[in-house]
Structures are given as C-alpha cells and as structure tokens.
Amino acid sequence: MNPLNQRVILRNPRIVTLVLVLGLAASLVGALAARRFQVKATRARVEQEAVIAQENLHYTIQAYRDILMGFRGHSTAALGLNRDRFHQYFASLDLRTHHPGLLSVSYGVDIPGADRDRAERDLRREMGDPAFAIHPPGVRPRYFVLLFAEPRESNRTSIGRDTRTIPGQGLDIDRARDTGALVLTGPMKVLQYDGPDPGLLMRLPLYHGAPATLEERRSTFLGCINGAFRVQDLIAEALGKETLRKLDVAITDAGPWGDPGPARQLYGAPLAEGRKLERTVEVFGRIWNFEFRARPEFAGTAEWSLPVGIGACGCLITLLLWGLMTSLVQTGQRARLMALHMTGQLREEESRTEAMALAVPDPMAVLDEDGRFLRIYGQHPRVLGAAPAALLGATIPQVLPRDAADSLLGAVRKALDTHRLQTAVFELSTPEGRCDFEGRILRMGQPLDGKACVVLSIRDITERTRAEEIARTKQKLESLGVLAGGIAHDFNNFLTAILGHVNMAQDLIEPDSVAAPMLRRAEASVLRAAELAHQMLAYSGRGSLKVDLLDLNLMVMEMTELLSVSIAKKADLEFHLEPGLPMIMADAVQVQQVVMNLVTNASDAIADRTGSIAIETRLLVADRAFLEARFPGQGLEPGTYAMLLVSDTGCGMDAETRKRIFDPFYTTKATGRGLGLSALLGILRGHKAGIYITSAPGQGSRFEILFPSAGPAPGRDLSGASAAAGATPLTGLALVADDEPMVRSIVADFLEHRGMEVLAAADGQEALELFTLHRGRVDVVLLDITMPRMDGNEAFRAIRALDPQVPVILLSGFSARDVATPPPGTAPALFVQKPFRTVDLEEAVRKVRRA
Structure with missing residues (x-):
C-alpha cells in the first residue's frame, strides 16, 4: 500500500467506521452459526451413542x-x-x-x-x-x-x-x-x-x-x-x-x-x-x-464456549484491524528503517553461517529452485562421490542416478513449497562401494539472483543404516521366537483337548464302527499338528527336536501333494525314488523343511518359464577319497548314505551367487528374506549331513544331500493302545490342576471314565487348598506347569512338603526343561508333554502309582 492510499484511508473516518461495523456484524453472525452447528453436532453425537447403546x-x-x-x-x-x-x-x-x-x-x-x-x-x-x-x-x-x-x-x-x-x-x-x-x-x-x-x-x-x-x-x-x-x-x-x-x-x-x-x-x-x-x-x-x-456434562461447554469464543475473536480481530489501519503512516517509515537494519544483520549472519559451514564435518551446498549447485561449503575432496568443482553449475539430475536424483529433487521442491526442513535418504555407488546418504534441505530466507534457494546438508549414514538394519533383524528374530513359543504353548493346550476327546470317542465306539477310521485319521492329524508345535517350541528355545528313524522315500511321498501345489504352474515335478533306501536318524519336520526349501527355490528359479523339477533318492556307499573330493570340510565319514537330489532347469547361478548362497539374509528374489538356505545349512549340520551344489547360468541347478544311514527300519509295536484300552480300570482319587478349562475338563472326564474320582482346580493355589482339604485320600496329582497365582512347579514343591510320597505328574505345552526336579527320597514325578493321547496319560498314571 503506497503512502497516498494510507493518507486516503486515515482522512476518511467513515471507511474506518464501516470496517469496524462490518467486522462486528460478521463476528455476531459467526457466533450464531457456530452455536447452531454445535447444537447439531451434539444431536449427532447423541444419535451415534444411541446406536452404539442399542x-x-x-x-x-x-x-x-x-x-x-x-x-x-x-x-x-x-x-x-x-x-x-x-x-x-x-x-x-x-x-x-x-x-x-x-x-x-x-x-x-x-x-x-x-x-x-x-x-x-x-x-x-x-x-x-x-x-x-x-x-x-x-x-x-x-x-x-x-x-x-x-x-x-x-x-x-x-x-x-x-x-x-x-x-x-x-x-x-x-x-x-x-x-x-x-x-x-x-x-x-x-x-x-x-x-x-x-x-x-x-x-x-x-x-x-x-x-x-x-x-x-x-x-x-x-x-x-x-x-x-x-x-x-x-x-x-x-x-x-x-x-x-x-x-x-x-x-x-x-x-x-x-x-x-x-x-x-x-x-x-x-x-x-x-x-x-x-x-x-x-x-x-x-x-x-x-x-x-444428553446430559449436560455430555454436551459440555462447547455449545456456548465456541460461539462466544468465535464472537470474541472476531471482535478482537476487527479492533486490531481498525487500529492497524489508523497507524499505517507511522509504521511505514519505521518499517523502512527496520528493513535497512535487518539487511545489515542478514549480511553479518551470512558471514557467520559461512564460517560455521566450513567448520562442520558434513558438506553443505546452496541450490536454486531448479536443483542447480550454486555454492559448496567445506573442505571436502569429494561430495556425493564427485569433486566439488564438478558439481558447481550442474543440476541434481546431471550428477546423480535417476532414483537418487528424484528423491533429492523432490525434497528440494517440497522444502521450497512448505518452508519446512525436509529429509531425503538415497544410496549411491561410489569408488568406496555402495554408500547411503541423508540430505537435509531447508529453504533460505532470502532469494539469490531472484530465485528461491535452499541449503543442503549431506551426511554419509552408511554405517548407521547397516547398524540399524542388523538391530532390526535381531529384534525381529527375537520377537518371532517369543511369538512362536507362545503360539506353540497355546496350540498344545488346544490340541490336548482335541486329542483327548478323539481318544475318548475311540474308547466309546466299537472297533468295526464306520467312525473308527475317521477318528484314527483325526488322531493322526492332531499328532502331525503337535509335531509342528514342537518345532515352533524348538525355534523359540523352549523345546527340543524329535530325532527318530525316518524313511526318506516315505516322507517324500507324503509331501507329494504339498509340493505339487507349492511350485510354479509351468513347472513339472518328477520323482525318481530308489527302493530299498536305508533309514536315517532325523527330525522329520526339519527334513521336510529341507525338501520344501529346495523345491521352492527351484520353482523360483524357473519363474514363469516352462521347466521341470526332479526329486531323486539313491543309496550311496562312499569312501574317504570320494567324500574329500566332493564334500570337503564337511566332516563326513566313509560308509552308507541315503542321498537326496533336487535338480531344476531354471536360470542357474553364477560363481558369486554360489559363494554367498548360504549367507543369512542374502537373496536374489525381489520379495525374499534370505533365510531359507541358511536355515537349511544349519539343519544339515545338526544331522551330520553333507551338501554339494552344481549350477551355471542358464543351465539350472542341482543339490545333492547325503544323510548317514541308520540301518533298516525297526518293527513298530501297535499293541500299546489296545492293551491300555483294555487294562484294569483305574481306581482312587486324582487331583487335576490346569488353568485351561478345555484341558482340565477332558483330563477329568477321561479319568472319571476310567473309574477314578477327580478333584479339579483352576490354578496351583486352588490345587494346594484341595490337596490340604483331602490330605491322605489323594492317590495321584496332575499339575499343569503354566498357571496363574501359583504355577505348577510352586504347587509341586508345596504338595511335596505336605506329602513327600504322593505321585505327581507334571503337564506342559513347553518342554521338560521347565519342570522342577523332585527332592531325593520322594515319590516319583513324571513329565507328560502336551498334547498327549489318553492312552499315554493312563500309562503315566499307572506307572507312577506302581512305582
């Protein structure tokens, strides 16, 4: 506004008065509108609360x-x-x-x-x-x-x-x-x-x-x-x-x-x-x-405080505007003097800023609105992988790769638009290798040569990002372990209830009933699920692996359907299994994981092309010379082996990929995590097995795995279940404590079905109170380890203090490592892993009562 207009406004009081009247009227209208809006808002809230209440x-x-x-x-x-x-x-x-x-x-x-x-x-x-x-x-x-x-x-x-x-x-x-x-x-x-x-x-x-x-x-x-x-x-x-x-x-x-x-x-x-x-x-x-x-406290003070506030603010703004208009001439000269003073201060500040920029360890630069480097501060031989002289006068897209340039240039434009500090993180390939950089961009208060400019601070954050990535990965793995243990424990409780009901149903039907094979299949499915839960406990550090004699051919045949649906649609799956293969000592779940990882990697190598995946087994008698030549440094001893071979017609691997294939978190997939083959190597080492890989780009890959032979498969005695089912009925009084109602109910129902009286408790404290009340009558105690108020180990020690000779059976979805050791000279204490079959539970009860 020029001085002439200032004088016109001040010499015409009617204009100032009109501004004052219009401002006060607008404030009143705004207050009334706010009041009406608040009443409607309160009714809408009442309607919403009414709907929720209904x-x-x-x-x-x-x-x-x-x-x-x-x-x-x-x-x-x-x-x-x-x-x-x-x-x-x-x-x-x-x-x-x-x-x-x-x-x-x-x-x-x-x-x-x-x-x-x-x-x-x-x-x-x-x-x-x-x-x-x-x-x-x-x-x-x-x-x-x-x-x-x-x-x-x-x-x-x-x-x-x-x-x-x-x-x-x-x-x-x-x-x-x-x-x-x-x-x-x-x-x-x-x-x-x-x-x-x-x-x-x-x-x-x-x-x-x-x-x-x-x-x-x-x-x-x-x-x-x-x-x-x-x-x-x-x-x-x-x-x-x-x-x-x-x-x-x-x-x-x-x-x-x-x-x-x-x-x-x-x-x-x-x-x-x-x-x-x-x-x-x-x-x-x-x-x-x-x-x-609505009650008065529900509507609150908003129905009148906001309208009053709007009216008051409008009046205050009107008065301030009126006062501002009356002082324009006086402030004009004062503003010019202040501008001259501030210009001198800005020049001094620019000098100090330049000195500070030279002292800081990070390079700093001034860029215009086109992303052009106008000035670079600091004594640095290289900035963004190039000499400072090579950057002056060049734009960001001219000196940086496209991805890095887009990220940095976008942050520059956003800083110009918002007047706020912006950050851009990008990576570059430098003579020192791949490096991560963080750019901090802030708009300058004054333009240069008529153009808006920004200040760019560049920091090398390569070491920091690597440390953060390692920490995140470690925390994620620890969290996964805790989660896996908790899920496995809860699953074991659910599976115990399911398996108990299945076993009791088997006891109640005739052997030739049409439901008998269905219940056997249900029992087998629950036991397979229990194996998975035990594997999750092992992963979390709360369980142990189950190593047993394993028929490699039978295991591969059982996985046929799962493998068929896990591979690419254009990939054909072929099986060549040599009969008469020796048994191996292995954890079935882990060996299944080995097969699944190899087949899914082969499928990924084929991708959307047409190809085939072959799974073979062979009997191999290897001497020391063959093992040292083909499996050097893997500690394999001469003898008989069961060989597993997985080959594909996929893209293959170059020498660099083969060298790093077992490194944790290394992957060539866009969405991979790099854990599959590193976990596979750990499993093979745990089984004292060897691995040999042949692959070349465009020629597919071949994985050969040797498992030490454990001899022929032993015969299985299946008479235990029927013998237990037809055994003499149980007698006496049993105390059962478990915080899971389903588990507590099925254990109590089964023991009552087998002839015992049962006292049921929801935690260790209640179990101790019942044992004290019926002291001398309780013949066996069954305690869950994980319970509220007083856990199973605490209740076990307290019951032992009252009666050292009462038999105790400890139950848990975790492993036996969580079970307290019974004092010397006391009655026996057994541990039964959840989930368990009713025949296993009955056998445990009979065993502790006979001891």
Whole structure:
C-alpha cells in the first residue's frame, strides 16, 4: 500500500467506521452459526451413542442367548444330566464375573397334572432329596418344575417351584414349547431378588428328538433352559458406565412384535419432552421403545464456549484491524528503517553461517529452485562421490542416478513449497562401494539472483543404516521366537483337548464302527499338528527336536501333494525314488523343511518359464577319497548314505551367487528374506549331513544331500493302545490342576471314565487348598506347569512338603526343561508333554502309582 492510499484511508473516518461495523456484524453472525452447528453436532453425537447403546444391548442379549444355547447343547449332549454336571458346566463358564446381569440359569421340566405324584417320587429318587416336593401345593392341569438352578446359593428357594403359578409365565412357557425358539418375556417379578425394579426371563425349549411340527413339539416337549436377569444389571452391563454417564436412558416394553399392548417401563423413568431421541426396535420378538437424552456434562461447554469464543475473536480481530489501519503512516517509515537494519544483520549472519559451514564435518551446498549447485561449503575432496568443482553449475539430475536424483529433487521442491526442513535418504555407488546418504534441505530466507534457494546438508549414514538394519533383524528374530513359543504353548493346550476327546470317542465306539477310521485319521492329524508345535517350541528355545528313524522315500511321498501345489504352474515335478533306501536318524519336520526349501527355490528359479523339477533318492556307499573330493570340510565319514537330489532347469547361478548362497539374509528374489538356505545349512549340520551344489547360468541347478544311514527300519509295536484300552480300570482319587478349562475338563472326564474320582482346580493355589482339604485320600496329582497365582512347579514343591510320597505328574505345552526336579527320597514325578493321547496319560498314571 503506497503512502497516498494510507493518507486516503486515515482522512476518511467513515471507511474506518464501516470496517469496524462490518467486522462486528460478521463476528455476531459467526457466533450464531457456530452455536447452531454445535447444537447439531451434539444431536449427532447423541444419535451415534444411541446406536452404539442399542447395538451393545442387542449383542449382550445375544450373548445371553448363546449361553442358554450352550446349556441346551450341554444338556442334550451329556448322558445322564444331573445336578452336579449342571453345576460344573455353570462353574466352568464363570458367568457371574463376565455377565453380572445374569441372576440364574435353571433347568425346568414340564409335568402333566395326572403324573404329579409319580414325577414327584421319581424326582426325589433322582435328586437324592427325600424332602423334595413341588411347591406351591395344589392340583393343576400342568406343572413346570425347576430342577437345577445356578448359582445354588441364590436359587435354593426356586428348586421345585412350579413357575406356571407365577402370573404370565405359563403363556411364555407354552409359547416357547410351540415355537421351538427362544422366548424373551416382558418385565416381571423374578424369584432371585426382592427389589422393586423388574426382571426378565429367557426360555429355550428342549425336546426329545428334533420335532418338526406343532403336534410333535407338544408331544416331545421336555422342559426349558431358563435365564433370569435383573434389568438394571443387564442395562448396566450392556451400555456400560461411560454411556450411562453421558446419556439419560429410558426403555419401555410394548409387548410381542405384531401384537403390541400397553407399554410397561423396563428401565429408567420416562423422559420429559424436549431434546430427546426416540427409537423403536425388535428384541427377540418383543417391541422395546428407547428414549435418549444428553446430559449436560455430555454436551459440555462447547455449545456456548465456541460461539462466544468465535464472537470474541472476531471482535478482537476487527479492533486490531481498525487500529492497524489508523497507524499505517507511522509504521511505514519505521518499517523502512527496520528493513535497512535487518539487511545489515542478514549480511553479518551470512558471514557467520559461512564460517560455521566450513567448520562442520558434513558438506553443505546452496541450490536454486531448479536443483542447480550454486555454492559448496567445506573442505571436502569429494561430495556425493564427485569433486566439488564438478558439481558447481550442474543440476541434481546431471550428477546423480535417476532414483537418487528424484528423491533429492523432490525434497528440494517440497522444502521450497512448505518452508519446512525436509529429509531425503538415497544410496549411491561410489569408488568406496555402495554408500547411503541423508540430505537435509531447508529453504533460505532470502532469494539469490531472484530465485528461491535452499541449503543442503549431506551426511554419509552408511554405517548407521547397516547398524540399524542388523538391530532390526535381531529384534525381529527375537520377537518371532517369543511369538512362536507362545503360539506353540497355546496350540498344545488346544490340541490336548482335541486329542483327548478323539481318544475318548475311540474308547466309546466299537472297533468295526464306520467312525473308527475317521477318528484314527483325526488322531493322526492332531499328532502331525503337535509335531509342528514342537518345532515352533524348538525355534523359540523352549523345546527340543524329535530325532527318530525316518524313511526318506516315505516322507517324500507324503509331501507329494504339498509340493505339487507349492511350485510354479509351468513347472513339472518328477520323482525318481530308489527302493530299498536305508533309514536315517532325523527330525522329520526339519527334513521336510529341507525338501520344501529346495523345491521352492527351484520353482523360483524357473519363474514363469516352462521347466521341470526332479526329486531323486539313491543309496550311496562312499569312501574317504570320494567324500574329500566332493564334500570337503564337511566332516563326513566313509560308509552308507541315503542321498537326496533336487535338480531344476531354471536360470542357474553364477560363481558369486554360489559363494554367498548360504549367507543369512542374502537373496536374489525381489520379495525374499534370505533365510531359507541358511536355515537349511544349519539343519544339515545338526544331522551330520553333507551338501554339494552344481549350477551355471542358464543351465539350472542341482543339490545333492547325503544323510548317514541308520540301518533298516525297526518293527513298530501297535499293541500299546489296545492293551491300555483294555487294562484294569483305574481306581482312587486324582487331583487335576490346569488353568485351561478345555484341558482340565477332558483330563477329568477321561479319568472319571476310567473309574477314578477327580478333584479339579483352576490354578496351583486352588490345587494346594484341595490337596490340604483331602490330605491322605489323594492317590495321584496332575499339575499343569503354566498357571496363574501359583504355577505348577510352586504347587509341586508345596504338595511335596505336605506329602513327600504322593505321585505327581507334571503337564506342559513347553518342554521338560521347565519342570522342577523332585527332592531325593520322594515319590516319583513324571513329565507328560502336551498334547498327549489318553492312552499315554493312563500309562503315566499307572506307572507312577506302581512305582
């Protein structure tokens, strides 16, 4: 703005006044608009919270439905369902901890009026309670009697209660019986608490068989699995404290869907008219009306603070602008004097900057907006691999390779646009080898020759990047080891439960059953999965490898299908296996890894071309001269070997690649990690095997591997399982402790199936308390190693202190190295690796009890 315009503005006060009025009006309009926006935003947040609250309530009720379906499935699957089994299943779910809204889960049976006396006598005998009676007394057409109810402490008075006498419940029972689906009642008084607020009931019918029609459902109806809930607890669990702190919530029940009646209040008090949100949803066949309203603390101060802030800021800006316009002439001369002063300071600063640039160890340069080197600071013989004189006047694309030039030039342009420090990392091939550089670029405050310029600092970070890469790789491998150990331990627990159920199913069916071969295949699959879990434990340092006699031909044949789907589509897989091959001592999983790595590398060498991969086995008798000539320095002794050969017609390898093929992290693949062949070499060394490679560019590759012979395969005794299965039943009292409910349940069920009584504990502390309570009666103790509160080793030592002669079996998904050593002179202690077959567990129990 020139001085003439400044004088015009100052001499015309109406312009200044107009600016002031318009600014204040705009501030008021902005404040009103902000207020309207904040009100809309608050309503949108209330709608979002309402949707989340409805979804959470729906999911919570669905979870309760799933719990009841689980009880129904357990009741249907468990032969001879009784009160103790019902209680054990309830206790295993820990429902009061995870679902505090659930007051009880009960099992009720339907009894015709004519059968009351007979049913009452049968139920007294079945429940072992001579005082059991259906109450309240009286003659009625039908009775619906609660037999089991959990938790027992708060449901003792409900046992034997005819719930058809409670108003409204008879209709819900009949509706569940006739529909075959879960029925959710309206708000009502429930037996489990005396509070004034209502409760809800869920009923899930049980039938004898699978009826399809109404008549069949009525004739085969047995009873219902019932869930009782307190509405206050249910809503608090579903919506959570945070939602209830933000919103006022009211819920009414309008009756069954399609047949609504007068609304009854479920939760909260009806909300007054105003800024409230209403929703109507269908919840398991009933109509629920929701009302939501934001509490003052939910809306907060934003509805008025932001509009007031905007209005205040607008007024302040208007006043500042008005004051600025009145002082333009006075500040003009002051600005010119300040500019002259700052120019002198900038020149002094430039001189200091140049001196500092000469003192720092990193080269520095000034580049214009075209990426041209205008000036280079520092006494450095080479900058970016070239002499400084060769860079002056040249642009970045003229002196650097394309990738490095694009990265550095992009950072220069971004620094010019954003006025912020930018960093570019790139690599160059220099006479010293491949080097990594970091460029730091910052825009200069003043242009040079009319062009915007930047300052570039160049640092050689080759050593730093290599150190960081090594550290990242080491950390990744350590993390993978920890992860592999944790996953393997959890898998072993799951596999123990699966294998136990399979073995128990094998005991329960006839040998010629059509399910027998299926269960054998399932058992074999679980054992194969267990081998993989043991391999993962070995990788993590928490396990040991399983070395056994191995038929190389049989192992390759078993991998045929896996190898076929693992290679390129245009590659043909050929097998030439020599019969009569000797057995080798090896870990089957590791040898499978060797074969898989060689075949996948051969497939990668063929890529998208047409080619073939051949897998051969041969018997080789090698003398010392042959081994020293073909396998020098590998420590192989003369003798008989089983040879594995993998060859391909792929691209082959040059001498440099063959030299580095076993280096960790070296790979020629774009997406490879370079770990396959280095791991292969480690496996072969562990098996005292040798390897020989022949390859040339364009002529494919050939890998020859020698495994020392271990002689012919020994015969396998398969009679152990059948002998164990037909052995004398087990007797006595067993204490089983495992924090995994699935494992604890299957071990307890199996031992009970074999004739023992079982005490079950969820951790070592509970096991010690049970052992102390039943001291002198416990015949054998089975402890998991990894448990909360008190682990298996601690419980083992504590039990040994109480009774040194009680037999103990320690179980773990990890290896035996984690097991404590029993004190001298005490009863034996065995270790059983998870997963285990039930026959192995029975053999261990018999062994420690015989010792």
